[in-house]
Amino acid sequence: MNNNKPQTLKGFRDFLPETMTVRNYVKNLFIETFENFGFEPLETPTLEYASTLMGKYGDEGEKLVYMFDDKGGRRVGLRYDLTVPTAKVLAMYPEIPIPFKRYQLQNVWRADNTQKGRYREILQCDIDTFGTSSPVADAEIIAVIYTALKKLDFKKFSIRINSRTVLKNILLQSGITNNQNSTLQSLDKFQKIGEDGVRKELKEKDFSQLQIDSLFKYVKVAKPDKNLAAVFTAIKSFNLPDWCYAFDPTMVRGLDYYTGTIFETYVEEPKIGSITGGGRYDTLIKTLGGPDIPAVGTTLGLDRIVDCIIELNLLPKLAKTKVKIMVGNFGPETEKESLELTSLLRQNNIATIFYPDADKIGKQFKYASIKNIPFVALIGSDEAINKVVTLKDMTTGEQKTLTQNEIVKSMLK
Structure with missing residues (x-):
C-alpha cells in the first residue's frame, strides 16, 4: 500500500x-x-x-x-x-x-x-x-x-x-x-x-x-x-x-x-x-x-x-465562473433534447455545461450553486412533450417555462 x-x-x-x-x-x-x-x-x-x-x-x-x-x-x-x-x-x-x-x-x-x-x-x-x-x-x-x-x-x-x-x-x-x-x-x-x-x-x-x-x-x-x-x-x-x-x-x-x-x-x-x-x-x-x-x-x-x-483588494467584481447556464440531466428519456439545447446555447456563444449524470435534481442544483452557475435549464418528460424548457434562476429561485429560442434570447441579454 x-x-x-x-x-x-x-x-x-x-x-x-x-x-x-x-x-x-x-x-x-x-x-x-x-x-x-x-x-x-x-x-x-x-x-x-x-x-x-x-x-x-x-x-x-x-x-x-x-x-x-x-x-x-x-x-x-x-x-x-x-x-x-x-x-x-x-x-x-x-x-x-x-x-x-x-x-x-x-x-x-x-x-x-x-x-x-x-x-x-x-x-x-x-x-x-x-x-x-x-x-x-x-x-x-x-x-x-x-x-x-x-x-x-x-x-x-x-x-x-x-x-x-x-x-x-x-x-x-x-x-x-x-x-x-x-x-x-x-x-x-x-x-x-x-x-x-x-x-x-x-x-x-x-x-x-x-x-x-x-x-x-x-x-x-x-x-x-x-x-x-x-x-x-x-x-x-x-x-x-x-x-x-x-x-x-x-x-x-x-x-x-x-x-x-x-x-x-x-x-x-x-x-x-x-x-x-x-x-x-x-x-x-x-x-x-x-x-x-x-x-x-x-x-x-x-x-x-x-x-x-x-x-x-484591487480586483473588480469578477464572475467566479464564465459558465452562464447548466443543462440538467433527467436520464436517457430526454437526453437528446437536453444535448440539443446545450449545443444551441454554445452555438450562440453562451458558456454552457451539461450535467453528465442523471443524479437527483437536488444534487444537480447543489453542484450549480457551488460552482456559482447562475441558471439551470431542465428538460423532463413533460417539457420534452411540450417542446419547452424550465429555467431556474439560482440567485432568486424563480422558475420560468420558456422555449429553447426564448432561453437563448434570455441568456444573451
Whole structure:
C-alpha cells in the first residue's frame, strides 16, 4: 500500500479555478496593453542548451538555473528568464523585421530560496523592443508599465530609473577600479538597508573609508547622463505623471547584460520587492552569435502583481465562473433534447455545461450553486412533450417555462 501523501514541491504551486480567474484577468489585461502598444506574441522552448543560458545572469543568477544532463547526454537547463531565449531567436532568425517588438508570457524556473512573493516556478510576462537605440524605445517600455498598472487600479507605485553609465561614472569618480561588481551589489541594497547598512557592508568587504565616503558623495550629486535625460524627456512626452517615476542613482539591477537604462517598479504596500524590472541590453544578441542588435525591455512580475492585487483588494467584481447556464440531466428519456439545447446555447456563444449524470435534481442544483452557475435549464418528460424548457434562476429561485429560442434570447441579454 502506498502511504505517500500527495504534495506539491516547495516553491511550486497549484492554481485552482478561483485563483486562475484572477491570473487570467491580469494576463489578458497585460496582453491587451502590450498589443495596444504594437507588441507581437512569441514563445520559446522550455529547455535550452546550457551554453545558451550560462554567462548571462551573473554569478548569483547562474546558481539559480536548473541544470541537468538529458537522456542524450546533453547539458541543458530550464528557462531562467525570457530575455536570453528571445535573444537566441533573433540570432537564429535574421529575417525577422527590425525593429521587432515582442511580448512573451511563459513560465520560468529558478532554484531560489522561497519566501513571500518569491517562487521557484514563475509565469513571467516580458516585453522587449529589438533593433533601436532610441531613448524613445526605453521610455515607451516605461509607459507600458505605467499603463498596465493603472489599468489594474494601482495608485501608489514608483518606477525607479537609472543607467549603467551613471553607475560607471560614480565608480570612476569615487576611485573604485577594483571589485566594482561587489560595490554595486552592496549599493543595490540601499532601499532595503539604507546608507548606514551599505556603508557597513562595504567596510566588511575591506573597502577603505575614503572609497566609501567618495562613493556616497558622488551618489548624492549624480545626475542622468545625456541619453538618460533624453529618456526622461520622452517619458514626459508620453504624458506620464511626475509622481510615478524618479531618477534613482542607487538602483543597480543584478543582471550582467544591462548596458544602459535600467528600471524597477515598487509599490508602497505590501513590502514585496520589485514588481517589474528591466533595462537596455545592447550587446546580448551579439554575445549569442547574432548581429549587433540593440534592445530594451522589461519583465512584469505577474505572481507578485497578483499577490498585491489580492492583498490591496484591487480586483473588480469578477464572475467566479464564465459558465452562464447548466443543462440538467433527467436520464436517457430526454437526453437528446437536453444535448440539443446545450449545443444551441454554445452555438450562440453562451458558456454552457451539461450535467453528465442523471443524479437527483437536488444534487444537480447543489453542484450549480457551488460552482456559482447562475441558471439551470431542465428538460423532463413533460417539457420534452411540450417542446419547452424550465429555467431556474439560482440567485432568486424563480422558475420560468420558456422555449429553447426564448432561453437563448434570455441568456444573451
